[in-house]
Amino acid sequence: MTTRRAARAARTARTAGLMAVAAAAALSLTACQSGGNAAADGSGQNVSGSASLSTGNGGAPSGAETGSGKARTSAEQVRSSVHTGTPAAHRASTPAVTVKAASPVRTQTLADGSKAEIYELGEQHYRLKIVSRGSVLATLETKGHDAGLDANDMFVVLTLGGEVHSWMGGGHSGPGTFKLAGGWTAKVTKIGELRYRAQILGNEGAVEATLETKGHDVGLDANAVYIVLSAGGVISSHG
Structure with missing residues (x-):
């Protein structure tokens, strides 16, 4: 009798251990999904293709935004600049040319x-x-x-x-x-x-x-x- 109670206790302990492992795995998966696919080096920065697009000033957007919404905004700005041929900050209207009347010699x-x-x-x-x-x-x-x-x-x-x-x-x-x-x-x-x-x-x-x-x-x-x-x-x- 004592032997059967010991066996049941052992099975109960193993079942509790397996449930703990499963719970830990689920928590880990949820953390990965909510973390936005963080970089492997642990920096937490988003390295998706949209975020890496330049805004025309030679580097990444100020503050290294990780949100996908701001990354899309940056990409749209870049596409707009490429479409117009010149970034908006550098476009300038042609100055009016004033022609002076000729003077007699x-x-x-x-x-x-x-x-x-x-x-x-x-x-x-x-x-x-x-x-x-x-x-x-x-x-x-x-x-x-x-x-x-x-x-x-x-x-x-x-x-x-x-x-x-x-x-x-x-x-x-x-x-x-x-x-x-x-x-x-x-x-x-x-x-x-x-x-x-x-x-x-x-x-x-x-x-x-x-x-x-x-x-x-x-x-x-x-x-x-x-x-x-x-x-x-x-x-x-x-x-």
């Missing part, structure tokens, strides 16, 4: 007392503005050739070199043939509405140059003799 008083403002636009490319009392009265521009203007019997020539010459009067109304300054002769013909042509003839009658209006006045520097032909057929020269 010089000013000059014309024959009638008005002022000429001369602008250099490029090689052999000049613009002249005739200004009186703060208002621009007329504009001339060289575009591969000299330019001229009849401004109420004041004649103005702007040359390819940016020189300005003006004079008053001396006009002849075409069609016709007229003597000009410097020994030149002008043969003026009408070829259409507001269209006149002037052939500039040398001493022997050869055509040395031709002026033609196409709805606007024209001018010419003929060896330091300045000629204007208006759209109305008036020609004048000065030298």
Whole structure:
């Protein structure tokens, strides 16, 4: 009888030991699951792929967050930076460019007392503005050739070199043939509405140059003799 009671006591002790081991294993498993898969070195830091993504400052997020929610936020920020091409902190709007108005290279008083403002636009490319009392009265521009203007019997020539010459009067109304300054002769013909042509003839009658209006006045520097032909057929020269 004593032997059977001893055996039952031994079996009861072994059963209690097995239950204790099982309980310890369950507690260990629960601890592992709630610990977020801690690192094998015991540091407790999360080493998942999301947490290891850089935020663009060359290292891990400040404080080494271990929560999966903040790791996902970090990953989303990185994906946003990659999508836009430039981190938000480094993006900057293009500054507005202010273009200053060109200033005249010089000013000059014309024959009638008005002022000429001369602008250099490029090689052999000049613009002249005739200004009186703060208002621009007329504009001339060289575009591969000299330019001229009849401004109420004041004649103005702007040359390819940016020189300005003006004079008053001396006009002849075409069609016709007229003597000009410097020994030149002008043969003026009408070829259409507001269209006149002037052939500039040398001493022997050869055509040395031709002026033609196409709805606007024209001018010419003929060896330091300045000629204007208006759209109305008036020609004048000065030298």
